[in-house]
Amino acid sequence: MMVGGLYYQFGKVIDETNNEINKIEINRAKALSDKIILHIRNKITGDFSLLLQYKELREDISSFLSLNVTDEFKYIYVIYKDKKGAYRYLLDGSYGVDRGEFGQKFFPLLTNIWKTSLKTGHSMHGFQKKADGLWITYLHPIIIGKKVRAVLALDISTKEYQNLNNFLIPLYNFLRVFLSVLIIIVLVVMAQMYMFYKERKKSIIDPLTKLYNRNFLKEIWHKVNLKKISIMMLDIDYFKLVNDQYGHDVGDIVLSSVARKLMGETRLEDKVIRYGGEEFLIFLRWSKSDEEVMRIADRIRVSIASEKIRISESLSINVTASIGVSVNPSKNKTLKEAIQVADKMLYIAKNRGRNRVAYANLHNSK
Amino acid sequence: MKIFLLSFMVVSSLFSSNVKKLEAQILSSIAHSLVHKKSVNICIDDRNFKGIGKYAKSLNVVSCGRADIVFTSKDNDINKKCKTHLIFSTSYYLYEHSPMIVGAFFWQKGRPNIIFRQKQLKHLSIALPKNFQKYID
Numbered sequence: 001m002m003v004g005g006l007y008y009q010f011g012k013v014i015d016e017t018n019n020e021i022n023k024i025e026i027n028r029a030k031a032l033s034d035k036i037i038l039h040i041r042n043k044i045t046g047d048f049s050l051l052l053q054y055k056e057l058r059e060d061i062s063s064f065l066s067l068n069v070t071d072e073f074k075y076i077y078v079i080y081k082d083k084k085g086a087y088r089y090l091l092d093g094s095y096g097v098d099r100g101e102f103g104q105k106f107f108p109l110l111t112n113i114w115k116t117s118l119k120t121g122h123s124m125h126g127f128q129k130k131a132d133g134l135w136i137t138y139l140h141p142i143i144i145g146k147k148v149r150a151v152l153a154l155d156i157s158t159k160e161y162q163n164l165n166n167f168l169i170p171l172y173n174f175l176r177v178f179l180s181v182l183i184i185i186v187l188v189v190m191a192q193m194y195m196f197y198k199e200r201k202k203s204i205i206d207p208l209t210k211l212y213n214r215n216f217l218k219e220i221w222h223k224v225n226l227k228k229i230s231i232m233m234l235d236i237d238y239f240k241l242v243n244d245q246y247g248h249d250v251g252d253i254v255l256s257s258v259a260r261k262l263m264g265e266t267r268l269e270d271k272v273i274r275y276g277g278e279e280f281l282i283f284l285r286w287s288k289s290d291e292e293v294m295r296i297a298d299r300i301r302v303s304i305a306s307e308k309i310r311i312s313e314s315l316s317i318n319v320t321a322s323i324g325v326s327v328n329p330s331k332n333k334t335l336k337e338a339i340q341v342a343d344k345m346l347y348i349a350k351n352r353g354r355n356r357v358a359y360a361n362l363h364n365s366k
Numbered sequence: 367m368k369i370f371l372l373s374f375m376v377v378s379s380l381f382s383s384n385v386k387k388l389e390a391q392i393l394s395s396i397a398h399s400l401v402h403k404k405s406v407n408i409c410i411d412d413r414n415f416k417g418i419g420k421y422a423k424s425l426n427v428v429s430c431g432r433a434d435i436v437f438t439s440k441d442n443d444i445n446k447k448c449k450t451h452l453i454f455s456t457s458y459y460l461y462e463h464s465p466m467i468v469g470a471f472f473w474q475k476g477r478p479n480i481i482f483r484q485k486q487l488k489h490l491s492i493a494l495p496k497n498f499q500k501y502i503d
Contacts (some may be wrong), residue, residue: 071497074475074476075475075476086503092476095459097457097459097472097473098474100474100475101458101462103460103500105481105503107477107479107480107500107501109477128476130477131475131476131477132385132473132476132477134475134476135474136461155475155476300398
């Protein structure tokens with residue numbers, strides 16, 4: 001998160017720095033072009049045609065342009081538009097193969113800024129993307145007698161820009177790689193965690209009923225606060241007969257169906273555990289009164305008994321359950337004891353004829 | 367240091383291959399605008415354009431005697447040695463000083479430049495395609 005923020009901030013800093021450097025360069029180009037224009041004006045004393053007529057005058061001003069050529073301002077030249085609308089060199093401060101001869105056709109890459117500058121008489125600039133080693137082209141129109149006669153062009157080299165980038169970009173790239181590695185590590189850790197929780201879930205969930213199994217009970221054994229729960233032990237009546245009469249597949253359907261009913265009749269914060277074959281243990285979150293616990297237990301019993309379990313088109317089975325409840329297990333010393341009490345009550349419920357609930361450890365009993 | 371040198375070499379070779387590709391594309395366009403053949407035979411007499419043939423598949427780099435066009439930067443009586451009169455310069459200076467040269471392709475101020483001489487095009491009865499009209503001078 002922090003590295004991500006740092007990366008984002010650094011990107012912003014680079015953008016802002018680039019913008020600032022651009023502004024500075026454009027201002028420097030403006031200052032230099034102002035100086036050059038002043039020099040040209042003084043030389044031609046208001047008569048632009050002198051420049052077209054006299055080679056010596058052109059060479060004189062071109063020499064002045066050459067004096068201003070630096071590593072930063074790589075090319076300084078003046079372009080005019082002929083009667084047919086073609087751009088041609090008028091003056092050039094470059095030497096060697098880069099020097100444009102007087103009258104030589106010039107093909108600008110950033111056509112729009114040239115057109116606009118010549119048309120409106122405004123200074124323009126553009127960022128070079130296609131020219132080799134150039135960063136910005138700055139154009140300053142030469143206006144004589146309220147008419148744009150030519151354009152002074154300053155090509156700024158990429159050197160300054162590279163100097164900045166030589167320092168900032170590697171740092172930015174390092175952050176990018178670092179962030180990528182960090183993201184990969186986080187993703188791997190998340191995948192591992194996902195796998196871990198998936199496996200853990202498998203180990204504590206009974207695959208048939210989707211209820212918690214005894215592994216879960218072992219996990220929470222020492223965390224259970226007896227003061228905050230009631231304990232129910234539930235057993236499906238005559239389940240062995242179901243298995244014997246209809247087979248284990250039907251038995252499994254009955255178990256799943258009862259499990260669904262238990263989930264439906266309890267709350268999210270209650271824990272329903274498949275304790276044994278057809279035996280279920282329920283930790284009921286603390287209720288306001290004994291009566292409420294008794295009401296819930298009976299509701300569960302009725303829910304199981306009242307609705308037949310549909311096995312197939314032609315077969316539906318009616319099952320019942322007996323429930324033993326330890327309403328207030330804190331009267332026991334340990335969880336083991338409390339479960340034993342609920343189990344004992346289940347035994348009593350069974351003995352009293354099944355499909356009923358037996359209670360122990362009521363708050364107002366001793 | 368080794369890594370730095372290696373990366374410098376890789377970057378510079380990538381950059382130079384990009385420039386070569388661009389040059390090859392331009393030379394190919396020029397050659398096909400002047401000679402209406404599927405595969406144009408060209409002769410290049412300029413060290414800077416060495417190896418350009420591998421980037422332009424529609425150009426065959428051949429000797430001067432078999433060339434449809436000669437690209438040259440030197441004024442060395444090329445007109446006499448080669449059978450073709452279609453000579454294209456890779457230097458503006460040579461173009462300026464040799465009126466029989468039909469055009470020039472050269473780098474100036476970091477930009478690629480193309481120029482065609484109208485008089486010579488007329489003399490050789492060459493009509494350039496529309497997209498090249500703006501380069502005629």
